Amino acid sequence: MSSVTARAPAVETPFLRLARDFARSRTALAGLAVLVLIVLAALFARWVVPQDPYDLAQLDILDGMMAPGSLGGGGWTYWLGTDDQGRDMLSAIVFGLRTSLLVGVVATLIALAVGVAVGLLAAYAGDRVDGLIMRLVDIQLSFPAILIALILLALLGKGVDKVIVALAAVQWAYYARTIRGSALVERRKEYIEAAQCLALPHRRIMMRHLLPNCLPPLIVVATVQVAHAIALEATLSFLGVGVPVTQPSLGMLIASGYQYMLSGDYWVSLFPGLALLVTIVAINLVGDRLRDVLNPRLNH
Amino acid sequence: MLVFILRRLAQSAVVVVAMSVLVFAGIFAIGNPIDVLISPEADEIERAAAIARLGLDKPMHEQFIRFVDSALGGDLGTSFVHGVPALGLVLQRFPATLELALCAMLVAVVLGIPLGLWAGLKPDSLAGRVIMTGSILGFSLPTFWVGMMLIMAFAVTLGWLPAGGRGETASLLGVQWSFLTADGLAHLILPAVNLALFKLSLVIRLARAGTREVALQDYVKFARAKGLAPARIVGVHILKNIMIPVVTVLGLELGSVIAFSVVTESVFAWPGMGKLLIDSILQLDRPVVIAYLLVTVLLFVVINLIVDLVYSVLDPRIRLGGGRA
Numbered sequence: 301m302s303s304v305t306a307r308a309p310a311v312e313t314p315f316l317r318l319a320r321d322f323a324r325s326r327t328a329l330a331g332l333a334v335l336v337l338i339v340l341a342a343l344f345a346r347w348v349v350p351q352d353p354y355d356l357a358q359l360d361i362l363d364g365m366m367a368p369g370s371l372g373g374g375g376w377t378y379w380l381g382t383d384d385q386g387r388d389m390l391s392a393i394v395f396g397l398r399t400s401l402l403v404g405v406v407a408t409l410i411a412l413a414v415g416v417a418v419g420l421l422a423a424y425a426g427d428r429v430d431g432l433i434m435r436l437v438d439i440q441l442s443f444p445a446i447l448i449a450l451i452l453l454a455l456l457g458k459g460v461d462k463v464i465v466a467l468a469a470v471q472w473a474y475y476a477r478t479i480r481g482s483a484l485v486e487r488r489k490e491y492i493e494a495a496q497c498l499a500l501p502h503r504r505i506m507m508r509h510l511l512p513n514c515l516p517p518l519i520v521v522a523t524v525q526v527a528h529a530i531a532l533e534a535t536l537s538f539l540g541v542g543v544p545v546t547q548p549s550l551g552m553l554i555a556s557g558y559q560y561m562l563s564g565d566y567w568v569s570l571f572p573g574l575a576l577l578v579t580i581v582a583i584n585l586v587g588d589r590l591r592d593v594l595n596p597r598l599n600h
Numbered sequence: 601m602l603v604f605i606l607r608r609l610a611q612s613a614v615v616v617v618a619m620s621v622l623v624f625a626g627i628f629a630i631g632n633p634i635d636v637l638i639s640p641e642a643d644e645i646e647r648a649a650a651i652a653r654l655g656l657d658k659p660m661h662e663q664f665i666r667f668v669d670s671a672l673g674g675d676l677g678t679s680f681v682h683g684v685p686a687l688g689l690v691l692q693r694f695p696a697t698l699e700l701a702l703c704a705m706l707v708a709v710v711l712g713i714p715l716g717l718w719a720g721l722k723p724d725s726l727a728g729r730v731i732m733t734g735s736i737l738g739f740s741l742p743t744f745w746v747g748m749m750l751i752m753a754f755a756v757t758l759g760w761l762p763a764g765g766r767g768e769t770a771s772l773l774g775v776q777w778s779f780l781t782a783d784g785l786a787h788l789i790l791p792a793v794n795l796a797l798f799k800l801s802l803v804i805r806l807a808r809a810g811t812r813e814v815a816l817q818d819y820v821k822f823a824r825a826k827g828l829a830p831a832r833i834v835g836v837h838i839l840k841n842i843m844i845p846v847v848t849v850l851g852l853e854l855g856s857v858i859a860f861s862v863v864t865e866s867v868f869a870w871p872g873m874g875k876l877l878i879d880s881i882l883q884l885d886r887p888v889v890i891a892y893l894l895v896t897v898l899l900f901v902v903i904n905l906i907v908d909l910v911y912s913v914l915d916p917r918i919r920l921g922g923g924r925a
Contacts, residue, residue: 444855538866554744580740
């Protein structure tokens with residue numbers, strides 16, 4: 301056994317090859333590093349920032365609307381300033397990132413699960429099922445995402461869970477279409493035929509044979525869609541139909557700083573916006589690189 | 601062809617009906633508009649009178665039947681807040697949105713095609729790379745935040761342009777337009793640029809991809825060999841050929857620009873349909889929300905129908921494909 305493991309590094313696993321290909325782009329690596337930092341900061345928000353921005357006992361109203369870099373009553377410096385209630389903007393942004401990332405990732409995962417199930421079924425069943433499902437997908441995709449999300453939120457009302465439902469409902473069609481495309485190609489290949497000849501159950505063929513071979517394009521679409529979901533959530537919250545005031549996301553922070561911006565107190569809106577921007581760009585950089593790495597046509 | 605058109609029309613009708621049922625059923629569940637619309641000091645009799653006047657005391661299916669009945673007659677109910685017919689209110693705001701959307705399209709084309717051409721002709725130059733990075737940013741940046749930054753820079757800090765509103769308007773064909781007055785035009789610039797940003801990035805990418813492809817074609821090489829001036833090659837041989845995909849995509853995107861104007865109108869307090877929608881959602885003004893959604897859905901269905909029909913005339917293969925388009 302030990303001799304086998306010793307020789308193992310010579311064999312290159314697909315994952316290692318992908319990682320090496322990925323690392324060849326410095327921009328993508330930088331994007332990944334920033335993204336990891338952002339996710340870690342959001343996960344461990346309570347230990348990263350000086351203040352729990354939604355614990356009223358920790359807020360000092362006397363520190364309200366201080367400019368970036370001011371020294372606060374608590375003895376630490378407000379590097380990004382404070383809002384009207386004396387809330388440290390840096391803390392508020394890290395906590396806002398939590399909500400934004402949570403909404404974006406959970407919505408994408410739900411949409412992914414629904415889209416994959418529906419798309420695989422369409423490709424595998426073919427004929428009428430396929431026609432019906434894809435007609436539905438086409439109709440949905442002919443309406444812009446923001447319009448559908450607005451309709452749904454007008455119907456459902458505010459709330460983190462409702463935003464997640466709305467975003468998932470907007471996104472599933474992209475995955476359904478993506479996976480159906482690749483599944484239709486894979487379906488005609490011999491290994492699927494072989495599996496069918498073995499009389500394996502349909503579910504097993506779909507999940508164990510078809511799905512793994514359709515993953516690469518799906519991963520790319522999912523990465524980019526997380527960024528879209530985060531941006532869309534921010535937009536909806538800015539419009540006042542997204543997350544509630546008690547659990548503000550970055551979009552909500554930007555919206556609540558809007559009124560102060562016109563009087564020149566830029567920081568309440570500007571910094572959450574920059575955080576949003578950096579997050580989205582980092583995800584897109586990683587997604588772009590993944591697309592290049594996972595595209596077999598570009599592989600040498 | 602006739603079968604295709606009929607089938608496509610039927611499909612559109614199904615979409616409209618399905619959407620109206622969905623919208624009505626959902627709007628019903630938003631919350632209780634009585635609490636918002638009737639002053640808390642009103643006594644029981646006033647409340648009952650107001651509820652009866654708005655038809656809120658009827659069971660849901662009766663309200664729906666009433667709604668469908670009057671909707672077919674072009675009456676989508678009376679706005680709870682404004683007290684005027686909801687459909688009229690939405691249509692009255694439509695020109696402002698249309699003006700904004702068309703100006704945004706214009707900005708996207710006028711700026712996007714030259715920039716895309718440049719980036720396509722000199723993909724490795726500094727300018728080319730700056731343009732492409734800019735277009736990636738244009739895709740990544742949330743529209744509302746860019747709008748706020750534009751206000752911050754050009755209205756608050758520099759003071760060159762107004763921060764919001766429609767400015768002075770002038771009448772043409774019985775409708776008020778902003779672009780006819782200098783003041784209105786000044787108010788139009790920032791929102792139009794803001795709304796254009798996403799489509800601008802799209803046009804740049806399309807024009808760049810098209811240019812890179814067309815520039816390698818034999819007829820371009822031949823034109824060059826013939827000794828034509830570079831300006832003529834770019835302006836005639838390349839430009840004409842990259843316009844086809846650009847125009848196609850822009851036709852399809854008009855609807856999405858109108859939908860996205862919800863965001864820009866909210867940021868710039870532009871009194872269009874989108875701002876009306878957001879205000880109405882926040883005030884639980886159900887009839888106006890329904891009217892907006894139905895008008896927009898109808899608009900989309902019509903745009904998609906026209907695009908499909910035009911395509912099927914241009915490209916018979918789509919018709920043979922069973923009308924999945």
